[in-house]
Amino acid sequence: MNTPASVLIVGASAAGLSTAESLRRGGYRGRLTLLGAEPHLPYDRPPLSKQVLAGQWEPERAQLRSSAALSDLDAEFVLGDPAIGLDAATRTVQTASGRVLRAESIVLATGVRPRALPETADLAGVHVLRTLGDTLALQVDLAQSKRLVVVGEGVLGAEIAATARTLGLDVTMVGPQPAPMFSQLGPMVSSLLGDVHAEYGIQLRLGTGVTALTGRRSRVAGVRLDTGEELPADVVVVAIGGIPNTDWLSGSGLTLDNGVVCDSRCRAAEGIHAVGDVARWQHYDSLLRLENRTNAIEQASVVAANILGADRPYRPIPYFWTDQFDAKIQVHGTPRADANVTIVDGDIASRRFVARHSVAGRPVAVVGWNMPKQTRLRRQEIVDATAGLVPTGR
Amino acid sequence: MKVSIDQSRCVAAGSCVAAAAAVFDQRDEDGIVVLLNASPPADLADDVRQAAAVCPALAITIED
Numbered sequence: 001m002n003t004p005a006s007v008l009i010v011g012a013s014a015a016g017l018s019t020a021e022s023l024r025r026g027g028y029r030g031r032l033t034l035l036g037a038e039p040h041l042p043y044d045r046p047p048l049s050k051q052v053l054a055g056q057w058e059p060e061r062a063q064l065r066s067s068a069a070l071s072d073l074d075a076e077f078v079l080g081d082p083a084i085g086l087d088a089a090t091r092t093v094q095t096a097s098g099r100v101l102r103a104e105s106i107v108l109a110t111g112v113r114p115r116a117l118p119e120t121a122d123l124a125g126v127h128v129l130r131t132l133g134d135t136l137a138l139q140v141d142l143a144q145s146k147r148l149v150v151v152g153e154g155v156l157g158a159e160i161a162a163t164a165r166t167l168g169l170d171v172t173m174v175g176p177q178p179a180p181m182f183s184q185l186g187p188m189v190s191s192l193l194g195d196v197h198a199e200y201g202i203q204l205r206l207g208t209g210v211t212a213l214t215g216r217r218s219r220v221a222g223v224r225l226d227t228g229e230e231l232p233a234d235v236v237v238v239a240i241g242g243i244p245n246t247d248w249l250s251g252s253g254l255t256l257d258n259g260v261v262c263d264s265r266c267r268a269a270e271g272i273h274a275v276g277d278v279a280r281w282q283h284y285d286s287l288l289r290l291e292n293r294t295n296a297i298e299q300a301s302v303v304a305a306n307i308l309g310a311d312r313p314y315r316p317i318p319y320f321w322t323d324q325f326d327a328k329i330q331v332h333g334t335p336r337a338d339a340n341v342t343i344v345d346g347d348i349a350s351r352r353f354v355a356r357h358s359v360a361g362r363p364v365a366v367v368g369w370n371m372p373k374q375t376r377l378r379r380q381e382i383v384d385a386t387a388g389l390v391p392t393g394r
Numbered sequence: 395m396k397v398s399i400d401q402s403r404c405v406a407a408g409s410c411v412a413a414a415a416a417v418f419d420q421r422d423e424d425g426i427v428v429l430l431n432a433s434p435p436a437d438l439a440d441d442v443r444q445a446a447a448v449c450p451a452l453a454i455t456i457e458d
Contacts, residue, residue, distance in 0.1 A: 021447060044452065046405075064452065293450045294407065301448075321405050321450075328406060328424070372406035372425025 003308055004104035004271070005030050010083045010093060011109030012036030014044065015276025015296035017064055019107050020075050022304030032075040033101060035093065037110070039080035040132060041070065046293050048135040049159040050323060054166060055139065059132055083110065086252040088269050105307050108249070108260050108274040112242030112291060117151065120213050125220040125235045129160060130242070138237065145234035146170055149223045151210050152239035153180045155322050158193070160237050162324040165202050172203040172231050174210060174223060175240075181322075186335040189355055189367050192348065193327065200325050205231070242291055244278045259289045264313040266303050273303045281314055292320040317382050321372075326351075330372050332379040333357070333365030345374045354378055395439050396457040397446075399429045403453040410454060413445035414438060418454075427453060 007023060009016045012034040020032055036042070042064040051057040070077070078099065085094040092102045114128035125145075127138045142148065142164055150161045153175030161173045177183060179190035180197060194204060205225060213236060214222040223231045244259040254268050255261040259280030262268045266281050274281070276296045280289035295316060302314040321330045339357035344366075346353035354375050357365040362385040368375025397417065406425030410418040416438060419428045434442050446454040 018447070025443065025447065046450070294409070294448075297409075297448050297450060319407065321407060323405070330406065330425075370424070373408060373420040373422055376408035376411070376420070376425075 003028065003030065006103040007032050007105045007107065007307060008091075008093060008101050008103035009034045009107040009109055010086075011107075011111055011276065011278070012038070012042050012077060012079060013109065013111055013276070013296075014042070014064065014293060015111070015279075015300055016107065016109035017042045018297045018300030019109065019275055019304050020073055022301045023307065024073060026304055026308050028304075028308060031103070032073070033103065034075055034077050035081065035083055035095065035101060036077065036079040037082035038131060038133075041065075041067070041077070041079070043132055044293075045130070048132065049129055049156055050163055052132070052135050053129075053139055053142075053160065053163045059136065062132070082248070084248050086249055086254070088253045088272060091271055104271060106272045107303060107307070108268065108272065108278060109276045110245040110248070111277045112244050114238065115241045115243050117210065117213065117238050117240070120220075120238070122218065123213060123215045123220045124218055125233075126213060127235065127237045129156060129237060129239065138235075141235045142167060142169060147232055147234045148172070148237065149174060149231050149233040149235075150237045150239060151175070151223065152237075152241070153177055153182070153206060154239060154241065155181055155184060155320070157237070157239035158197070158324055159322060160239060161197065161202055162200070164237075165197075165200055166325070170203075171201075172205060172223075172233075173197065174205045174208060174225065174231070176207065176209055178207050180204075180206070183337070184320075184331065184335065185329070185367055186339060186341060186355075186357060186365075187337060188341050189329070189335075189369065192351075192369070193324070193329070196325055196327055205229070242277065244280075244289070246278065257287075261287060264315075265306050265311065266299060266314050267306065273307065275299045275303045283315065290316075290318055292318070294319045315386075317379060317386070319379075326370075328368075328370050328372060330368040330375045331365060332375065333363070333382040335365040335367055339364060344378060346371050356381070395434055395436070395442065397429060397432050397434060397442060398455045398457075399427050400453045400455070401426050403451045405451040405453075407450050409448045409450060410445040413448055414441035417442055418445060 158180040179194040182190040209226040260274035262281040264282040352370045363381040366378040
């Protein structure tokens with residue numbers, strides 16, 4: 001396969017920028033364009049719900065690369081102009097402002113947008129958090145509020161709850177799972193995380209659903225639960241997951257199903273790859289889509305290599321971290337509720353431990369609590385167990 | 395090549411150690427990055443660049 005003369009990356013956040021950098025590091029000297037929907041230079045999202053929301057970092061500190069580094073990349077940045085259509089056969093992208101961009105190779109990195117609660121768009125005081133703009137708007141509202149209800153008990157919801165509590169708000173977190181981040185951490189560690197949230201004064205309403213938001217004079221006033229309880233609120237954050245940004249690809253001929261469906265090489269069609277939150281690729285026997293920061297980097301490196309002629313399957317050991325109150329949690333692999341959990345380093349009582357999740361005797365995940373180094377060292381056990389499962393060359 | 399780290403940004407992922415164990419380590423107590431060699435030799439340059447690229451917290455800076 002020949003190296004393409006031009007590469008257009010649609011999406012200028014972590015996955016898109018990492019793909020561009022990986023291409024250049026891999027020796028690519030052709031034309032490189034990044035098209036971004038947001039007006040900002042590429043910025044990092046993990047700090048938004050933590051340091052930026054808390055006011056510890058100025059927004060500029062979340063910028064992904066310095067202007068000098070971006071200039072060294074020798075790429076054209078077209079920002080503030082969302083893509084609205086793709087012709088896969090000619091590899092042509094149309095933008096909202098009327099631009100028509102064409103390239104030999106196209107990378108789809110348009111990420112996800114927050115899922116909204118139905119019929120809440122016209123209520124002031126209801127927020128989601130995905131962009132820098134979302135974060136700054138929430139920050140302003142939190143500064144004028146006493147009572148926050150966070151709808152959603154996943155990573156983002158739990159981080160926002162912890163940050164807002166640290167800022168002094170009365171915080172209630174609501175969600176259907178039995179404990180915060182239950183599906184990402186497994187029963188034991190999520191239960192401990194629930195204890196920590198409660199110790200810091202967060203009210204938990206878990207195992208419950210939201211039936212409605214109530215309003216007064218077009219501003220949110222409360223959250224009604226399916227238990228009948230109504231939680232008063234000055235501000236509400238909805239963090240109930242993301243929807244892949246693929247609407248603009250309808251009619252492109254690509255397979256869209258909870259993301260851009262790709263083969264194991266992250267290829268969606270001839271000359272078209274997908275990367276980051278929006279990509280759903282063939283991972284062993286099923287399709288996988290990951291929304292996390294390290295996936296953006298690792299997948300970008302494989303996509304860039306494949307654009308440059310390699311034929312590499314993308315087979316990551318998923319990894320994410322979260323920092324909430326005094327807990328630094330690291331997860332390598334995929335915890336499962338049915339796993340057998342063993343504490344292999346430290347101990348729960350001292351709140352420093354590594355929990356290994358095994359299924360049928362094979363390690364599938366390690367979850368670390370305030371032991372990041374020890375947790376990473378255990379990652380190899382998942383690698384070894386996975387290696388035994390994979391037929392080579394497939 | 396000159397390497398510097400920003401421990402206040404580090405999230406303790408340890409990606410840098412996986413990429414260049416001769417140049418980076420993590421503190422035992424909290425996993426924060428430790429720089430073992432601020433001027434690594436040329437044969438490690440690619441690994442160190444990789445480490446900076448895969449750091450999810452942008453905590454590693456390289457000057458050539």
